[in-house]
Amino acid sequence: MKVTRMVKETVEVARGFSDFGEAVKSLSGVDVNWCFQCAKCASGCPVSYAMDYTPTQLVHAIQLGLTDLVLNSKTIWLCASCQTCTTRCPQDVDLAGVMDAVRIITQRKKIRAKIPEVLSFYRSSVTNIGFFGRTYELGLIVMLKLITRSFTKDIGLGLRMLKKGKLNIFPSFRGALAARRIFSQVKALEKR
Amino acid sequence: MRYSYYPGCSLHSIAKEYDHSLRAVCTRLGIELVEIRDWFCCGSTPAHCVSRLLTSALALGNLVLMQKMGYQEVVVPCPSCFSRFKSALYNAGNEPRLREEIEQVVKDRWSDSVKVYHPLQIFSEESQLAKISSLVKRELAGLKVVCYYGCLLTRPPKVTQFDICEYPESMDQVLRALGITTLDWSYKTDCCGGSFALTRTDIVLKLSHEILEGAKSVGADAIAVACPLCQANLDTRQEGIERTYGTNYKLPILYFTELMGISFGLSPRELLLGKHFVDAESKLEEVSRHG
Numbered sequence: 001m002k003v004t005r006m007v008k009e010t011v012e013v014a015r016g017f018s019d020f021g022e023a024v025k026s027l028s029g030v031d032v033n034w035c036f037q038c039a040k041c042a043s044g045c046p047v048s049y050a051m052d053y054t055p056t057q058l059v060h061a062i063q064l065g066l067t068d069l070v071l072n073s074k075t076i077w078l079c080a081s082c083q084t085c086t087t088r089c090p091q092d093v094d095l096a097g098v099m100d101a102v103r104i105i106t107q108r109k110k111i112r113a114k115i116p117e118v119l120s121f122y123r124s125s126v127t128n129i130g131f132f133g134r135t136y137e138l139g140l141i142v143m144l145k146l147i148t149r150s151f152t153k154d155i156g157l158g159l160r161m162l163k164k165g166k167l168n169i170f171p172s173f174r175g176a177l178a179a180r181r182i183f184s185q186v187k188a189l190e191k192r
Numbered sequence: 193m194r195y196s197y198y199p200g201c202s203l204h205s206i207a208k209e210y211d212h213s214l215r216a217v218c219t220r221l222g223i224e225l226v227e228i229r230d231w232f233c234c235g236s237t238p239a240h241c242v243s244r245l246l247t248s249a250l251a252l253g254n255l256v257l258m259q260k261m262g263y264q265e266v267v268v269p270c271p272s273c274f275s276r277f278k279s280a281l282y283n284a285g286n287e288p289r290l291r292e293e294i295e296q297v298v299k300d301r302w303s304d305s306v307k308v309y310h311p312l313q314i315f316s317e318e319s320q321l322a323k324i325s326s327l328v329k330r331e332l333a334g335l336k337v338v339c340y341y342g343c344l345l346t347r348p349p350k351v352t353q354f355d356i357c358e359y360p361e362s363m364d365q366v367l368r369a370l371g372i373t374t375l376d377w378s379y380k381t382d383c384c385g386g387s388f389a390l391t392r393t394d395i396v397l398k399l400s401h402e403i404l405e406g407a408k409s410v411g412a413d414a415i416a417v418a419c420p421l422c423q424a425n426l427d428t429r430q431e432g433i434e435r436t437y438g439t440n441y442k443l444p445i446l447y448f449t450e451l452m453g454i455s456f457g458l459s460p461r462e463l464l465l466g467k468h469f470v471d472a473e474s475k476l477e478e479v480s481r482h483g
Contacts, residue, residue: 027244029287038396046399050392078392081237082383083347087357094348103241117391125238126246133232135201152371154393157428164467166206166428175232182232182253185297186246 018065026100028101034091035059041085041095049073052114055085055095062098071106077115130183133176138167195309196263197225198254201233207420209464213449214269214311216463220327220456221320225267228258233319234276234345237387244283248290249297251280255308256300265307267314269449271419275344275352277308282351298343310345310354311449312418316362322443324369327455331371334479337451338377338412339363340403342422346381357381363448369453374416384425393429400425401433404441413475414444416451424446441455444472 021032035056042054052074053061061069070076076099085095103122106113113119124143128136141158144149161167203211218225231254239247254276258266268274284291285304295301299438314320341360349357358381364374382403385396403426407415417423427445434440445468453463460473 028273029283046385047395050395078395080343080383080386080395081240082343082386084343084383087347087349096348100240100244104243107242115392118388121387121391122238122241123216125236126242129233129235129239129250134204135233135236136360137201137205141390148391154390160429160469161206164469165208166467168205172204175230178230178253179232179250182297183246184247186243186249186298189293189296190243190245 003022018063020067020070021062021067021103024062024098024101027104028094028097030094030097030101032059032062032093032098035063035093036091039089040088040090044084044088046082046084047078047080051078055099058102059093059095059098062102070102071109071111072114074114076102076106077113077118088089117144117148117150120144129179131176131180132173133179134169134172136168136171138169139163139171141167169180193222194224194226195265195267195314196258196261197227198234198258198266198268198273198277199229200270202267202272203237206424207447209467210269210420210423210449212455213270213447213458213463216458217449217452217456218311221315221323223314226261226263228254228266229261232258234237234273236241236272236276240276241243245290245293245297247276248280248283249294251276252284252294252302253298255281255302255306256298259302259306262304264303265403266311267309267311269311269418270346271310271342272421274308274310274354278353280350281306281308294481298403304457307449309404312345312362312366313354315452320367321365322453324366324452325371327454328370330480332451332455332476332479333371333373335414335451335476336373336375336412337367337414337416337446338375338407339367339416339448340407340418340422340426341378341380342417342419343381343383343386345383363418364447367451370452372413372451372455375410375412375414377406377410379403382406384422386425389421389425389429389477393432396425396429397433397436401437401439404430404433404443405439407443408441412443413479414446414472416448418448430470442470443469444468444475446472 039056042056079099235247235250346357385399
């Protein structure tokens with residue numbers, strides 16, 4: 001283990017301690033080793049009440065390289081990306097960025113998401129954009145219902161939104177070509 | 193003044209009234225909005241959970257379209273889109289390798305001088321505030337509102353560069369210029385649960401309940417918002433929240449642009465106010481009479 005001084009007067013931080021931390025860094029540009037566990041992120045997090053590990057604990061687990069714990073946690077799927085942690089961190093650790101990186105690693109490793117409906121929503125939305133160019137909400141809702149088999153949930157609300165003209169019946173396809181081009185370019189580049 | 197305009201997906205669907213009222217208000221203020229031709233989705237919340245390159249390329253691809261139309265400045269009313277554009281510019285500006293990849297994907301470059309504005313940043317400029325005051329035709333002086341900014345306009349501040357991140361004031365300033373009373377409260381930038389509406393509705397109900405409760409406790413008649421998702425969660429889910437928590441709010445959730453439009457003398461019908469679940473018109477009627 002190689003130890004380097006990052007800020008010589010204040011803290012001594014272990015570098016290269018966990019490969020997992022390095023993987024997170026390469027995907028997000030964030031070095032979790034800066035975290036000194038002040039728990040400000042956990043205190044400000046609006047969803048921490050529902051998480052199995054607080055954001056502070058999750059960062060600690062990444063520092064320690066506890067890959068399985070992190071990738072199988074509910075926490076990564078319950079993060080609402082509200083950016084409160086990132087904003088308030090005294091060490092400038094972009095925790096919302098870390099959550100994105102960890103979610104991406106989970107998908108790349110094809111690990112089953114602990115809260116599958118949240119991942120289904122993200123993936124269906126992205127598929128939706130890749131096909132239609134602009135989000136086609138009704139299509140997305142139907143697709144999500146088929147995947148999660150929650151046919152009766154919010155049906156009254158959905159009908160009322162349709163009646164109010166809040167949901168378009170048909171997709172627009174404007175911008176679809178350009179979006180599809182971007183999707184295929186990204187896919188090709190990420191395969192490399 | 194002339195800006196290019198990126199409405200984003202929501203303003204063409206669940207938030208048509210935001211789009212309508214913004215355009216109407218800008219016309220009155222002499223601000224011309226030119227919609228980017230064939231724009232596509234910025235990636236919003238889902239794309240950044242799936243691929244960093246994809247989310248950046250979707251946002252910057254739209255800015256490239258803007259530049260091709262000869263514009264350098266874009267107005268983005270949806271905070272989720274605003275945040276995506278700002279983040280993509282910030283990340284690409286700080287990471288040369290990411291920038292190179294994005295350029296490969298969008299097959300073009302963008303200038304570092306492009307500017308992304310939220311309408312509140314334009315409206316809260318000194319000169320615009322004076323103009324806004326001068327255009328008031330219908331006084332809503334009896335109306336007490338709380339301004340709800342949500343998460344993504346202000347956070348993270350080094351990226352968004354919008355107002356004061358923990359206690360923003362720009363929407364308050366705009367509404368005060370109309371003669372509306374804005375109240376101090378503690379939930380200006382708290383999270384409503386955002387995109388969990390379709391998946392973990394329980395979270396949205398809890399967080400939005402806290403916001404409605406906060407608004408009620410300071411005596412607000414309505415909540416002014418700047419985000420389609422916040423509006424949808426607080427408005428369309430309000431009945432569900434009342435049922436779940438045994439409360440009663442009937443709080444209209446209005447886009448700040450709708451309040452501007454009403455004050456400028458536009459009719460509720462022109463502004464598509466009927467699209468809201470919680471009735472706003474009777475409340476506005478009530479305060480106009482007394483105001």
